[in-house]
Amino acid sequence: MKVLCGAGNPSGLGLHRDERSQGSRVYVQRRPSLSRHPTIVYSLAMGTVRDIYRGRIVHLTAEDVELPNGHRMELEIVRHPGAAAVAALDADGAVTLLRQYRHAVGGYLWEVPAGKLDDAEEPLACAARELREEAGLEAGRLEAVGSIVTCPGFCDEVIHLFVATDLRRAPRALGDDEVIDAIRAVPLADAMAMIARGEIRDAKTIAALVHADLRGRRIVAGAGR
Numbered sequence: 001m002k003v004l005c006g007a008g009n010p011s012g013l014g015l016h017r018d019e020r021s022q023g024s025r026v027y028v029q030r031r032p033s034l035s036r037h038p039t040i041v042y043s044l045a046m047g048t049v050r051d052i053y054r055g056r057i058v059h060l061t062a063e064d065v066e067l068p069n070g071h072r073m074e075l076e077i078v079r080h081p082g083a084a085a086v087a088a089l090d091a092d093g094a095v096t097l098l099r100q101y102r103h104a105v106g107g108y109l110w111e112v113p114a115g116k117l118d119d120a121e122e123p124l125a126c127a128a129r130e131l132r133e134e135a136g137l138e139a140g141r142l143e144a145v146g147s148i149v150t151c152p153g154f155c156d157e158v159i160h161l162f163v164a165t166d167l168r169r170a171p172r173a174l175g176d177d178e179v180i181d182a183i184r185a186v187p188l189a190d191a192m193a194m195i196a197r198g199e200i201r202d203a204k205t206i207a208a209l210v211h212a213d214l215r216g217r218r219i220v221a222g223a224g225r
């Protein structure tokens with residue numbers, strides 16, 4: 001499997017960064033995202049950190065912090081291990097969408113294959129695993145195209161975004177908590193229209209599809225030069 005880093009976020013890490021200009025190019029050195037590593041790295045002046053709840057997926061803390069403007073306050077923060085999401089494109093340019101049940105929102109959502117990082121799992125490995133387990137697909141090529149922070153007001157989750165191509169069938173392996181009642185290969189243009197009509201509402205899916213669309217536009221523009 002070929003692994004590429006796209007222009008959207010070459011490192012696949014978080015948003016904290018140091019930038020150094022060299023000629024006309026800007027090289028970005030990112031510090032690790034809070035969600036990528038189990039050790040919490042604080043960028044604010046910390047006081048006390050109080051554990052409220054530690055569950056199977058999330059860790060809720062109350063943290064006494066000093067903000068950049070000097071104001072001190074207690075913040076309730078959800079710590080999350082991070083996740084990966086995959087826009088899988090077949091040879092015809094159709095993207096794989098799953099109709100998955102989400103209890104938290106009370107119904108089904110159209111989504112791309114995605115899931116949280118397991119212990120010490122790299123985003124690339126997570127993307128490949130979720131694509132196989134949920135969609136029954138393996139990719140000959142996985143391209144890292146960016147990342148998103150989902151709820152930065154109270155959560156440090158980072159979702160790493162990939163585009164998968166050169167697809168082939170593989171056995172699915174759904175968990176007991178994964179309820180998927182439909183899998184469709186939808187032309188990417190139709191998937192973008194589903195976003196416009198409000199039929200796709202899942203944020204990571206919208207972000208992954210937008211990155212896939214931008215990637216396609218870059219390829220077309222490059223071919224025309």
